[in-house]
Amino acid sequence: QQQVKQSPQSLIVQKGGISIINCAYENTAFDYFPWYQQFPGKGPALLIAIRPDVSEKKEGRFTISFNKSAKQFSLHIMDSQPGDSATYFCAASLGGSEKLVFGKGTKLTVNP
Amino acid sequence: DTEVTQTPKHLVMGMTNKKSLKCEQHMGHRAMYWYKQKAKKPPELMFVYSYEKLSINESVPSRFSPECPNSSLLNLHLHALQPEDSALYLCASSQEALSWENSNQPQHFGDGTRLSIL
Numbered sequence: 644q645q646q647v648k649q650s651p652q653s654l655i656v657q658k659g660g661i662s663i664i665n666c667a668y669e670n671t672a673f674d675y676f677p678w679y680q681q682f683p684g685k686g687p688a689l690l691i692a693i694r695p696d697v698s699e700k701k702e703g704r705f706t707i708s709f710n711k712s713a714k715q716f717s718l719h720i721m722d723s724q725p726g727d728s729a730t731y732f733c734a735a736s737l738g739g740s741e742k743l744v745f746g747k748g749t750k751l752t753v754n755p
Numbered sequence: 756d757t758e759v760t761q762t763p764k765h766l767v768m769g770m771t772n773k774k775s776l777k778c779e780q781h782m783g784h785r786a787m788y789w790y791k792q793k794a795k796k797p798p799e800l801m802f803v804y805s806y807e808k809l810s811i812n813e814s815v816p817s818r819f820s821p822e823c824p825n826s827s828l829l830n831l832h833l834h835a836l837q838p839e840d841s842a843l844y845l846c847a848s849s850q851e852a853l854s855w856e857n858s859n860q861p862q863h864f865g866d867g868t869r870l871s872i873l
Binding site for chain 2: 687741747
């Protein structure tokens with residue numbers, strides 16, 4: 644009930660391509676869905692976040708798509724660059740709760 | 756550079772040592788967190804402090820002892836650790852949610868302390 648399932652575990656994309664990472668959840672009480680980007684030797688950095696009353700949010704080359712009925716959300720990285728190579732974590736939390744439930748992560752490699 | 760500063764960046768200690776990890780933020784955040792992250796895994800929540808009071812302890816062994824001296828500082832005191840405690844320890848902070856409208860404030864992470872237990 645408290646899990647967030649993330650796929651794929653790893654992803655290799657060519658420069659300029661689109662990277663797509665998917666997450667699914669069970670708990671319909673979740674109402675905040677952030678994505679974090681983590682480079683080796685660094686802490687996770689907030690990339691973009693969405694609430695369930697919005698179906699899509701775009702910030703630069705990064706877009707979150709949210710499907711409330713399917714209980715799924717995804718991260719799209721347009722025009723992927725080698726500098727985007729990192730591990731990406733989706734997460735979810737309940738309103739007013741400090742607890743984040745993380746997905747297992749996706750290691751993205753963008754080849755030049 | 757992150758706005759959450761953690762020291763030291765690396766720490767190697769024996770199982771009988773006592774050491775402390777430190778975390779500092781100057782963003783005026785009132786919630787602070789400790790996470791443990793093993794290689795190729797997501798961060799696991801350990802403790803949450805809200806307005807300098809411990810609000811969440813995720814059943815962490817007593818060999819880890821958190822402390823929040825003031826709203827900008829968070830410490831994690833370590834004693835008699837085990838080899839399996841070797842990990843990246845991350846600190847994070849966020850604004851405290853004062854209403855439903857601004858609930859789920861984003862958490863800002865430091866770059867962590869890489870801890871190795873010999």
